[in-house]
Amino acid sequence: MGMFKKTGNASEKETRRNEKVKNIMNEPQVPDGLFQKCEKCGEIIYAEDIIANYYICPNCNNYFRIAPKTRLSMVLDKGSFIEYDVNLPISNPLDFPGYEAKLSHMKSVNNLDEAVITGEGKICGASVSIGAMASTFLMGSMGGVVGEKITRLIEKATEKRQPLILFCCSGGARMQEGIISLMQMAKTSAALKRHSDAGLIYIPILTDPSTGGVVASFAMLGDVILAEPGALIGFAGPRVIEQTIGQKLPEGFQRAEFLLEHGFVDKIVKRSRLKQVLSFLIKTSMNPSYESLYEEEQEETTELNEFL
Structure with missing residues:
Protein backbone atom coordinates (compact mmCIF):
# COMPACT_ATOMS: atom_id res chain seq x y z
CA MET A 1 0.00 0.00 0.00
CA GLY A 2 2.78 2.42 0.91
CA MET A 3 4.78 1.82 -2.27
CA PHE A 4 2.91 4.57 -4.14
CA LYS A 5 3.12 7.08 -1.31
CA LYS A 6 4.48 10.51 -2.34
CA THR A 7 7.78 11.44 -0.70
CA GLY A 8 7.43 15.19 -1.01
CA ASN A 9 5.36 18.06 -2.26
CA ALA A 10 5.72 18.61 -6.06
CA SER A 11 5.80 22.39 -5.68
CA GLU A 12 8.62 22.13 -3.10
CA LYS A 13 10.67 20.01 -5.52
CA GLU A 14 10.09 22.53 -8.29
CA THR A 15 11.18 25.37 -6.01
CA ARG A 16 14.41 23.57 -5.07
CA ARG A 17 15.11 22.82 -8.72
CA ASN A 18 14.61 26.47 -9.68
CA GLU A 19 16.92 27.58 -6.86
CA LYS A 20 19.62 25.20 -8.06
CA VAL A 21 19.34 26.49 -11.65
CA LYS A 22 19.43 30.07 -10.39
CA ASN A 23 22.60 29.42 -8.38
CA ILE A 24 24.29 27.82 -11.41
CA MET A 25 23.31 30.75 -13.62
CA ASN A 26 24.71 33.23 -11.09
CA GLU A 27 28.09 31.47 -10.93
CA PRO A 28 30.85 33.05 -13.05
CA GLN A 29 31.18 31.17 -16.33
CA VAL A 30 34.66 30.52 -17.78
CA PRO A 31 34.63 29.97 -21.56
CA ASP A 32 36.31 26.80 -22.82
CA GLY A 33 39.89 27.32 -23.94
CA LEU A 34 40.40 30.54 -21.96
CA PHE A 35 43.08 28.91 -19.80
CA GLN A 36 45.55 26.07 -20.31
CA LYS A 37 47.48 23.95 -17.86
CA CYS A 38 51.21 23.46 -18.32
CA GLU A 39 52.02 19.75 -18.10
CA LYS A 40 55.51 20.45 -16.77
CA CYS A 41 54.97 22.98 -13.94
CA GLY A 42 51.21 22.48 -13.45
CA GLU A 43 50.41 26.20 -13.62
CA ILE A 44 47.10 27.40 -15.07
CA ILE A 45 47.96 30.05 -17.68
CA TYR A 46 45.87 32.48 -19.68
CA ALA A 47 45.78 31.06 -23.22
CA GLU A 48 46.48 34.42 -24.86
CA ASP A 49 49.72 34.71 -22.88
CA ILE A 50 50.82 31.30 -24.18
CA ILE A 51 50.03 32.24 -27.78
CA ALA A 52 51.86 35.57 -27.47
CA ASN A 53 54.88 33.65 -26.13
CA TYR A 54 55.09 31.28 -29.14
CA TYR A 55 53.18 28.56 -27.23
CA ILE A 56 55.82 28.42 -24.53
CA CYS A 57 54.98 28.41 -20.81
CA PRO A 58 55.96 31.83 -19.39
CA ASN A 59 56.67 30.21 -15.98
CA CYS A 60 58.92 27.25 -16.79
CA ASN A 61 59.69 27.67 -20.55
CA ASN A 62 58.02 24.35 -21.37
CA TYR A 63 57.26 24.02 -25.09
CA PHE A 64 53.62 23.18 -25.80
CA ARG A 65 52.91 20.81 -28.67
Whole structure:
Protein backbone atom coordinates (compact mmCIF):
# COMPACT_ATOMS: atom_id res chain seq x y z
CA MET A 1 0.00 0.00 0.00
CA GLY A 2 2.78 2.42 0.91
CA MET A 3 4.78 1.82 -2.27
CA PHE A 4 2.91 4.57 -4.14
CA LYS A 5 3.12 7.08 -1.31
CA LYS A 6 4.48 10.51 -2.34
CA THR A 7 7.78 11.44 -0.70
CA GLY A 8 7.43 15.19 -1.01
CA ASN A 9 5.36 18.06 -2.26
CA ALA A 10 5.72 18.61 -6.06
CA SER A 11 5.80 22.39 -5.68
CA GLU A 12 8.62 22.13 -3.10
CA LYS A 13 10.67 20.01 -5.52
CA GLU A 14 10.09 22.53 -8.29
CA THR A 15 11.18 25.37 -6.01
CA ARG A 16 14.41 23.57 -5.07
CA ARG A 17 15.11 22.82 -8.72
CA ASN A 18 14.61 26.47 -9.68
CA GLU A 19 16.92 27.58 -6.86
CA LYS A 20 19.62 25.20 -8.06
CA VAL A 21 19.34 26.49 -11.65
CA LYS A 22 19.43 30.07 -10.39
CA ASN A 23 22.60 29.42 -8.38
CA ILE A 24 24.29 27.82 -11.41
CA MET A 25 23.31 30.75 -13.62
CA ASN A 26 24.71 33.23 -11.09
CA GLU A 27 28.09 31.47 -10.93
CA PRO A 28 30.85 33.05 -13.05
CA GLN A 29 31.18 31.17 -16.33
CA VAL A 30 34.66 30.52 -17.78
CA PRO A 31 34.63 29.97 -21.56
CA ASP A 32 36.31 26.80 -22.82
CA GLY A 33 39.89 27.32 -23.94
CA LEU A 34 40.40 30.54 -21.96
CA PHE A 35 43.08 28.91 -19.80
CA GLN A 36 45.55 26.07 -20.31
CA LYS A 37 47.48 23.95 -17.86
CA CYS A 38 51.21 23.46 -18.32
CA GLU A 39 52.02 19.75 -18.10
CA LYS A 40 55.51 20.45 -16.77
CA CYS A 41 54.97 22.98 -13.94
CA GLY A 42 51.21 22.48 -13.45
CA GLU A 43 50.41 26.20 -13.62
CA ILE A 44 47.10 27.40 -15.07
CA ILE A 45 47.96 30.05 -17.68
CA TYR A 46 45.87 32.48 -19.68
CA ALA A 47 45.78 31.06 -23.22
CA GLU A 48 46.48 34.42 -24.86
CA ASP A 49 49.72 34.71 -22.88
CA ILE A 50 50.82 31.30 -24.18
CA ILE A 51 50.03 32.24 -27.78
CA ALA A 52 51.86 35.57 -27.47
CA ASN A 53 54.88 33.65 -26.13
CA TYR A 54 55.09 31.28 -29.14
CA TYR A 55 53.18 28.56 -27.23
CA ILE A 56 55.82 28.42 -24.53
CA CYS A 57 54.98 28.41 -20.81
CA PRO A 58 55.96 31.83 -19.39
CA ASN A 59 56.67 30.21 -15.98
CA CYS A 60 58.92 27.25 -16.79
CA ASN A 61 59.69 27.67 -20.55
CA ASN A 62 58.02 24.35 -21.37
CA TYR A 63 57.26 24.02 -25.09
CA PHE A 64 53.62 23.18 -25.80
CA ARG A 65 52.91 20.81 -28.67
CA ILE A 66 51.23 22.77 -31.44
CA ALA A 67 49.22 22.08 -34.57
CA PRO A 68 51.05 21.85 -37.92
CA LYS A 69 49.23 24.85 -39.41
CA THR A 70 50.30 26.93 -36.41
CA ARG A 71 53.91 25.85 -36.95
CA LEU A 72 53.76 26.86 -40.59
CA SER A 73 52.25 30.24 -39.75
CA MET A 74 55.20 30.95 -37.43
CA VAL A 75 57.85 30.64 -40.15
CA LEU A 76 56.09 31.36 -43.47
CA ASP A 77 55.29 34.77 -44.89
CA LYS A 78 51.63 35.57 -44.38
CA GLY A 79 49.36 34.19 -47.11
CA SER A 80 52.17 32.44 -48.99
CA PHE A 81 51.32 28.79 -48.16
CA ILE A 82 49.89 26.54 -50.90
CA GLU A 83 48.92 23.06 -49.71
CA TYR A 84 49.78 19.92 -51.70
CA ASP A 85 48.05 16.55 -52.03
CA VAL A 86 44.85 17.20 -50.09
CA ASN A 87 42.62 14.19 -49.32
CA LEU A 88 44.73 11.40 -50.76
CA PRO A 89 42.69 8.15 -50.66
CA ILE A 90 43.22 6.13 -47.49
CA SER A 91 43.55 2.36 -47.37
CA ASN A 92 43.54 -0.43 -44.81
CA PRO A 93 46.11 -2.86 -46.26
CA LEU A 94 45.89 -5.29 -43.33
CA ASP A 95 42.10 -5.02 -42.87
CA PHE A 96 42.87 -3.84 -39.35
CA PRO A 97 39.60 -3.77 -37.34
CA GLY A 98 38.22 -0.26 -36.81
CA TYR A 99 41.09 1.46 -38.61
CA GLU A 100 38.93 3.36 -41.12
CA ALA A 101 36.63 4.59 -38.35
CA LYS A 102 39.62 5.76 -36.31
CA LEU A 103 41.05 7.67 -39.29
CA SER A 104 37.68 9.33 -39.96
CA HIS A 105 37.49 10.40 -36.31
CA MET A 106 41.03 11.79 -36.40
CA LYS A 107 40.22 13.76 -39.54
CA SER A 108 37.18 15.40 -37.96
CA VAL A 109 38.92 16.15 -34.64
CA ASN A 110 42.11 17.59 -36.16
CA ASN A 111 40.67 19.18 -39.31
CA LEU A 112 43.48 17.43 -41.20
CA ASP A 113 43.35 14.67 -43.79
CA GLU A 114 46.40 12.87 -42.33
CA ALA A 115 49.22 13.19 -39.79
CA VAL A 116 51.22 15.55 -42.02
CA ILE A 117 50.46 18.67 -44.02
CA THR A 118 52.69 19.55 -46.98
CA GLY A 119 53.01 22.37 -49.48
CA GLU A 120 55.10 25.34 -50.50
CA GLY A 121 55.46 28.89 -49.24
CA LYS A 122 57.93 31.71 -48.71
CA ILE A 123 60.29 32.49 -45.86
CA CYS A 124 61.37 36.13 -45.98
CA GLY A 125 60.60 36.07 -49.71
CA ALA A 126 62.47 32.83 -50.51
CA SER A 127 60.37 29.97 -51.92
CA VAL A 128 60.55 26.70 -49.97
CA SER A 129 58.89 23.30 -49.92
CA ILE A 130 57.68 22.63 -46.40
CA GLY A 131 55.81 20.08 -44.31
CA ALA A 132 54.72 19.69 -40.69
CA MET A 133 53.60 16.60 -38.79
CA ALA A 134 50.75 16.47 -36.25
CA SER A 135 51.26 14.75 -32.89
CA THR A 136 47.49 14.77 -32.30
CA PHE A 137 46.79 12.59 -35.37
CA LEU A 138 47.51 9.03 -34.16
CA MET A 139 50.64 10.43 -32.47
CA GLY A 140 52.02 11.59 -35.82
CA SER A 141 52.56 7.96 -36.82
CA MET A 142 53.83 7.29 -40.35
CA GLY A 143 51.58 5.19 -42.55
CA GLY A 144 51.38 4.83 -46.31
CA VAL A 145 49.65 8.17 -46.91
CA VAL A 146 52.05 10.08 -44.65
CA GLY A 147 55.04 8.54 -46.44
CA GLU A 148 53.49 9.25 -49.84
CA LYS A 149 52.78 12.91 -49.01
CA ILE A 150 56.31 13.45 -47.72
CA THR A 151 57.85 11.68 -50.72
CA ARG A 152 55.79 13.79 -53.15
CA LEU A 153 56.85 16.93 -51.25
CA ILE A 154 60.53 15.97 -51.58
CA GLU A 155 60.13 15.20 -55.29
CA LYS A 156 58.40 18.53 -55.95
CA ALA A 157 61.16 20.33 -54.04
CA THR A 158 63.71 18.60 -56.27
CA GLU A 159 61.77 19.39 -59.44
CA LYS A 160 61.32 23.07 -58.49
CA ARG A 161 64.87 23.27 -57.08
CA GLN A 162 63.60 24.52 -53.73
CA PRO A 163 65.02 24.16 -50.21
CA LEU A 164 63.11 21.56 -48.17
CA ILE A 165 61.97 22.02 -44.55
CA LEU A 166 60.20 19.38 -42.46
CA PHE A 167 58.84 19.75 -38.93
CA CYS A 168 59.18 16.21 -37.57
CA CYS A 169 56.92 15.03 -34.76
CA SER A 170 56.04 11.34 -34.56
CA GLY A 171 55.59 8.26 -32.44
CA GLY A 172 57.06 6.20 -35.27
CA ALA A 173 55.66 3.70 -37.77
CA ARG A 174 51.90 3.08 -37.78
CA MET A 175 51.25 -0.43 -36.49
CA GLN A 176 47.88 -0.71 -38.26
CA GLU A 177 49.70 -0.79 -41.61
CA GLY A 178 52.56 -3.13 -40.73
CA ILE A 179 55.25 -3.52 -43.38
CA ILE A 180 53.59 -0.85 -45.59
CA SER A 181 54.44 1.69 -42.90
CA LEU A 182 58.04 0.49 -42.59
CA MET A 183 58.51 0.74 -46.38
CA GLN A 184 57.98 4.52 -46.13
CA MET A 185 61.37 4.80 -44.40
CA ALA A 186 63.18 3.60 -47.53
CA LYS A 187 60.91 5.53 -49.90
CA THR A 188 61.38 8.90 -48.20
CA SER A 189 65.14 8.30 -47.77
CA ALA A 190 65.59 7.52 -51.47
CA ALA A 191 63.73 10.71 -52.44
CA LEU A 192 65.97 12.72 -50.11
CA LYS A 193 69.08 11.24 -51.76
CA ARG A 194 67.87 12.54 -55.14
CA HIS A 195 67.16 15.95 -53.58
CA SER A 196 70.68 16.02 -52.13
CA ASP A 197 72.25 14.92 -55.45
CA ALA A 198 70.56 17.94 -57.05
CA GLY A 199 72.60 20.17 -54.73
CA LEU A 200 69.62 21.35 -52.65
CA ILE A 201 69.43 21.91 -48.89
CA TYR A 202 67.18 19.92 -46.57
CA ILE A 203 66.51 21.14 -43.01
CA PRO A 204 64.55 18.90 -40.61
CA ILE A 205 63.33 20.47 -37.37
CA LEU A 206 62.91 17.89 -34.60
CA THR A 207 60.05 18.69 -32.22
CA ASP A 208 58.60 16.86 -29.23
CA PRO A 209 58.42 13.91 -29.69
CA SER A 210 60.45 12.65 -32.67
CA THR A 211 60.83 8.89 -32.37
CA GLY A 212 60.71 5.52 -34.12
CA GLY A 213 60.88 5.03 -37.87
CA VAL A 214 60.70 8.76 -38.58
CA VAL A 215 63.95 9.34 -36.66
CA ALA A 216 65.43 6.26 -38.36
CA SER A 217 64.74 7.81 -41.78
CA PHE A 218 63.99 11.34 -43.01
CA ALA A 219 64.22 13.14 -39.63
CA MET A 220 67.97 12.48 -39.35
CA LEU A 221 69.00 12.90 -42.99
CA GLY A 222 69.21 16.68 -43.06
CA ASP A 223 72.08 18.85 -44.22
CA VAL A 224 71.47 20.92 -41.08
CA ILE A 225 69.45 19.28 -38.29
CA LEU A 226 67.65 21.68 -35.95
CA ALA A 227 65.70 20.87 -32.78
CA GLU A 228 63.37 22.64 -30.36
CA PRO A 229 64.50 23.00 -26.73
CA GLY A 230 63.61 20.00 -24.58
CA ALA A 231 62.30 17.88 -27.46
CA LEU A 232 62.31 14.10 -26.96
CA ILE A 233 64.35 12.58 -29.81
CA GLY A 234 65.23 8.92 -30.18
CA PHE A 235 64.29 5.55 -31.66
CA ALA A 236 62.84 3.59 -28.74
CA GLY A 237 61.48 5.58 -25.80
CA PRO A 238 63.50 5.93 -22.57
CA ARG A 239 61.15 3.68 -20.56
CA VAL A 240 61.51 0.89 -23.13
CA ILE A 241 65.30 1.20 -23.05
CA GLU A 242 65.43 1.17 -19.25
CA GLN A 243 63.25 -1.95 -19.10
CA THR A 244 65.38 -3.64 -21.77
CA ILE A 245 68.84 -2.97 -20.34
CA GLY A 246 67.79 -2.92 -16.69
CA GLN A 247 69.67 0.31 -16.00
CA LYS A 248 68.78 3.88 -15.12
CA LEU A 249 69.43 6.28 -17.99
CA PRO A 250 71.42 9.54 -17.61
CA GLU A 251 69.54 12.71 -16.69
CA GLY A 252 68.03 14.33 -19.79
CA PHE A 253 68.74 11.28 -21.96
CA GLN A 254 67.20 11.61 -25.47
CA ARG A 255 66.35 15.26 -24.97
CA ALA A 256 67.49 17.78 -27.59
CA GLU A 257 70.23 19.16 -25.34
CA PHE A 258 71.68 15.67 -24.77
CA LEU A 259 71.70 14.97 -28.51
CA LEU A 260 73.35 18.32 -29.28
CA GLU A 261 76.09 17.53 -26.76
CA HIS A 262 76.68 14.14 -28.45
CA GLY A 263 76.65 15.46 -32.02
CA PHE A 264 73.29 14.14 -33.25
CA VAL A 265 71.79 17.58 -33.95
CA ASP A 266 73.47 20.76 -35.19
CA LYS A 267 71.58 23.44 -33.29
CA ILE A 268 68.77 23.97 -30.80
CA VAL A 269 66.69 26.94 -31.92
CA LYS A 270 64.01 28.80 -29.98
CA ARG A 271 60.70 29.30 -31.77
CA SER A 272 61.09 33.07 -31.63
CA ARG A 273 64.29 32.85 -33.73
CA LEU A 274 63.38 29.96 -36.01
CA LYS A 275 62.15 31.97 -39.00
CA GLN A 276 65.28 34.13 -38.90
CA VAL A 277 67.58 31.10 -38.69
CA LEU A 278 65.80 29.30 -41.53
CA SER A 279 66.00 32.41 -43.71
CA PHE A 280 69.72 32.67 -43.03
CA LEU A 281 70.36 29.00 -43.87
CA ILE A 282 68.31 29.19 -47.07
CA LYS A 283 70.09 32.33 -48.29
CA THR A 284 73.45 30.81 -47.41
CA SER A 285 72.68 27.64 -49.36
CA MET A 286 71.56 29.65 -52.38
CA ASN A 287 74.67 31.82 -52.28
CA PRO A 288 77.82 29.68 -51.87
CA SER A 289 79.97 32.76 -51.45
CA TYR A 290 79.81 33.50 -47.72
CA GLU A 291 81.78 36.74 -48.17
CA SER A 292 79.29 38.03 -50.74
CA LEU A 293 76.39 37.20 -48.44
CA TYR A 294 78.13 38.94 -45.56
CA GLU A 295 78.57 42.12 -47.57
CA GLU A 296 74.91 42.13 -48.65
CA GLU A 297 73.41 41.41 -45.24
CA GLN A 298 76.07 42.21 -42.68
CA GLU A 299 73.67 42.84 -39.80
CA GLU A 300 71.81 39.55 -40.17
CA THR A 301 75.00 37.57 -40.60
CA THR A 302 76.58 39.16 -37.51
CA GLU A 303 73.53 38.35 -35.41
CA LEU A 304 73.45 34.75 -36.59
CA ASN A 305 77.21 34.22 -36.64
CA GLU A 306 76.97 32.18 -33.42
CA PHE A 307 74.92 29.62 -35.37
CA LEU A 308 77.87 28.90 -37.65
